[in-house]
Amino acid sequence: MIRFLFDRDTWQEVYDSMSKNKLRTVITMIGVWWGILLLIGLLGSARGMENSFNRLFGSFATNSVFVWGQSTSKPFKGFQEGKRVTLTLSDAKKVEENVEGIEFVVPRNQNSSLVVRNFLSGNFGIAGDFPLLDQVQKKKLLHGRFINQSDIDNKRKVAVISEDVYKQLFEKDEYAIGELIQINNSNYSVIGIFDVGNVNMGPSDDIHIPFSTFQQIYNQGENIGWIMITGKPEYDIKQIEEDAKLMLKNLNRIHPEDKRAFGSFNLGNEFGKLTGFLKGMQFLTWFVGIATLIAGVFAIGNILLITVKERTKEIGVRRALGATPFEIKRQIVVEAVFLTLIAGLFGILTGGWILIALDSAFGQGPDATLVNASVSILVVFIALLVLVTLGTLIGLIPAFKATSIKPIEALREE
Amino acid sequence: MLKISQLHKSYPIGDSSLHVLKGIDLEVESGEMVAIMGSSGSGKSTLLNIIGMLDEADSGDYILDGVPIKNLTEKKAAIYRNKFLGFIFQSFNLINYKNALENVALPLYYQGLKRRERQEKGKFHLKKVGLLDWAHHLPSELSGGQKQRVAIARALAADPKLLLADEPTGALDTTTSYEIMEFLQQLNDEGKTILIVTHEEDIAEMCKRVVRLRDGVIMEDKKVNQVRASQYV
Numbered sequence: 202m203i204r205f206l207f208d209r210d211t212w213q214e215v216y217d218s219m220s221k222n223k224l225r226t227v228i229t230m231i232g233v234w235w236g237i238l239l240l241i242g243l244l245g246s247a248r249g250m251e252n253s254f255n256r257l258f259g260s261f262a263t264n265s266v267f268v269w270g271q272s273t274s275k276p277f278k279g280f281q282e283g284k285r286v287t288l289t290l291s292d293a294k295k296v297e298e299n300v301e302g303i304e305f306v307v308p309r310n311q312n313s314s315l316v317v318r319n320f321l322s323g324n325f326g327i328a329g330d331f332p333l334l335d336q337v338q339k340k341k342l343l344h345g346r347f348i349n350q351s352d353i354d355n356k357r358k359v360a361v362i363s364e365d366v367y368k369q370l371f372e373k374d375e376y377a378i379g380e381l382i383q384i385n386n387s388n389y390s391v392i393g394i395f396d397v398g399n400v401n402m403g404p405s406d407d408i409h410i411p412f413s414t415f416q417q418i419y420n421q422g423e424n425i426g427w428i429m430i431t432g433k434p435e436y437d438i439k440q441i442e443e444d445a446k447l448m449l450k451n452l453n454r455i456h457p458e459d460k461r462a463f464g465s466f467n468l469g470n471e472f473g474k475l476t477g478f479l480k481g482m483q484f485l486t487w488f489v490g491i492a493t494l495i496a497g498v499f500a501i502g503n504i505l506l507i508t509v510k511e512r513t514k515e516i517g518v519r520r521a522l523g524a525t526p527f528e529i530k531r532q533i534v535v536e537a538v539f540l541t542l543i544a545g546l547f548g549i550l551t552g553g554w555i556l557i558a559l560d561s562a563f564g565q566g567p568d569a570t571l572v573n574a575s576v577s578i579l580v581v582f583i584a585l586l587v588l589v590t591l592g593t594l595i596g597l598i599p600a601f602k603a604t605s606i607k608p609i610e611a612l613r614e615e
Numbered sequence: 616m617l618k619i620s621q622l623h624k625s626y627p628i629g630d631s632s633l634h635v636l637k638g639i640d641l642e643v644e645s646g647e648m649v650a651i652m653g654s655s656g657s658g659k660s661t662l663l664n665i666i667g668m669l670d671e672a673d674s675g676d677y678i679l680d681g682v683p684i685k686n687l688t689e690k691k692a693a694i695y696r697n698k699f700l701g702f703i704f705q706s707f708n709l710i711n712y713k714n715a716l717e718n719v720a721l722p723l724y725y726q727g728l729k730r731r732e733r734q735e736k737g738k739f740h741l742k743k744v745g746l747l748d749w750a751h752h753l754p755s756e757l758s759g760g761q762k763q764r765v766a767i768a769r770a771l772a773a774d775p776k777l778l779l780a781d782e783p784t785g786a787l788d789t790t791t792s793y794e795i796m797e798f799l800q801q802l803n804d805e806g807k808t809i810l811i812v813t814h815e816e817d818i819a820e821m822c823k824r825v826v827r828l829r830d831g832v833i834m835e836d837k838k839v840n841q842v843r844a845s846q847y848v
């Protein structure tokens with residue numbers, strides 16, 4: 202068998218039978234070529250989109266939900282409806298301790314204030330934060346550092362400012378770390394500058410100051426604006442949201458059915474829809490690609506069947522000269538596999554070119570829609586394996602057809 | 616060389632069947648040159664095809680070179696055909712997209728010979744039929760007589776014990792027919808056993824023995840004085 206594959210005559214035969222009808226050979230191969238092209242092109246693009254999402258959300262704990270207080274919509278235990286609901290630090294702590302599957306609960310406060318430095322000023326969002334925020338929403342620091350525990354403990358007046366704030370309050374190339382800025386008429390020293398990045402959830406955070414400092418300055422007491430809850434990867438964030446809300450309702454004497462008391466935004470859920478869409482797209486790609494492939498391979502089988510019919514007499518002559526049925530079948534199967542493989546390789550090549558073209562069109566720069574649109578070698582390998590298998594299987598049909606009639610009948614054919 | 620006894624063959628036609636061979640007894644020795652004669656439809660080709668293992672008899676015995684030929688698998692039959700037999704057809708049956716040399720070398724391919732050997736042997740036999748200069752021509756570029764000579768070279772390539780020719784001159788004019796017969800006589804002189812199916816008297820007379828078929832039985836089987844084809848060429 203090995204020798205057969207390396208025999209020049211084997212390939213001479215394949216070449217002869219293909220070149221006898223070039224147009225038909227080409228048309229036959231188009232199906233398989235197109236199937237592989239679709240598979241490579243679409244899978245690569247889907248991967249590119251996934252990569253680009255991952256890049257966007259990479260620094261963000263996506264399995265998370267934001268919860269804030271609103272006002273009640275149902276009277277409960279002597280309270281009228283319309284009661285204002287405000288979350289407190291002890292709420293956050295209890296949720297963290299009691300709801301299953303929680304990784305972090307990050308309490309946050311926000312306000313908007315006038316910020317002044319020398320003669321420059323602007324209105325910015327001021328957030329009171331714990332160092333923990335940096336873990337669930339990784340800050341891309343250009344200079345300096347983020348808030349740490351000692352800032353919290355000592356209620357330091359320090360600020361981490363965004364690049365935009367820096368641009369508005371500082372001269373170009375001015376060194377900002379350690380400089381003072383005025384927020385609500387008190388001085389803060391700048392300890393870090395961060396890049397805002399591509400994705401921001403909730404109101405814009407221009408300046409982060411220690412949570413404890415915020416509490417004091419704005420007279421917040423134990424109250425907090427909202428909490429960000431992140432779930433462990435294996436837990437369903439939707440369930441965590443429900444559990445947390447129910448618990449918060451109990452703690453705040455709110456009717457368990459009250460839908461308005463707490464507002465929330467479930468990022469995990471939204472993100473899940475997105476990745477679900479991507480997964481769906483990949484599945485569809487596989488489905489469409491494989492279906493096209495199978496159709497293409499069937500076309501090859503069909504053409505070979507016609508060819509075999511046309512060559513009945515020739516096959517009869519070969520058998521009279523001593524070709525065994527196995528030798529006849531083997532040749533036809535090799536032709537089928539060869540056709541599918543060549544068509545498939547062309548498909549992989551053109552698919553690759555398309556991905557390269559897509560990459561240079563949409564894959565450049567930090568905001569690219571497609572990041573590293575590509576397919577793994579494994580996918581290519583699997584595709585080739587599927588092709589060879591399908592080619593062999595489909596080749597068996599004309600092969601058996603060719604040897605199904607007696608040599609004498611084949612010879613009689615005109 | 617071959618021994619046939621009580622060979623029967625019928626073809627189903629609709630609901631009935633056509634009894635073509637009704638008990639053939641035939642013995643052919645090594646080195647003979649036998650003409651199988653008979654009118655059209657008398658079963659000459661049927662007999663030759665059974666001898667050539669292209670077809671199977673319904674009943675009867677057939678022993679070729681000491682090997683009983685019965686219930687062969689297609690694979691065995693192919694191997695025997697390749698080893699024992701060389702076929703020459705009326706319509707030449709050359710493969711049209713292969714040149715003369717490739718056609719001649721084809722049986723050697725199925726013998727599993729290496730390419731070089733095939734080329735050498737193929738050229739040797741082409742030379743024998745006087746067509747070495749035409750080795751790289753396609754069949755369409757050859758005359759009828761040349762095509763049949765290529766076919767003969769192909770039949771000889773695997774060095775078979777028995778040559779089977781079904782109306783080898785049927786598609787050729789008289790002069791060319793005699794040229795082909797002259798060549799076959801030459802091969803027979805060298806010791807090849809040859810069976811020729813024909814319905815032409817002059818061709819039959821160029822053999823050494825004539826077997827006449829009629830109504831599915833052998834009507835006559837006699838040795839003849841061979842007419843040398845060379846005297847007409």
Ligand SMILES: Nc1ncnc2c1ncn2[C@@H]1O[C@H](COP(=O)(O)OP(=O)(O)O)[C@@H](O)[C@H]1O
Binds near residue numbers: 654655657658659661
């Ligand atoms: N495959 C077949 N099916 C039915 N009838 C056949 C078949 N082959 C041959 N015959 C019939 O058998 C008879 C003998 O045919 P054949 O051996 O070819 O005769 P010959 O070669 O002597 O002219 C003819 O009547 C022919 O029609």
Ligand SMILES: [Mg+2]
Binds near residue numbers: 659660661
């Ligand atoms: Mg006949």
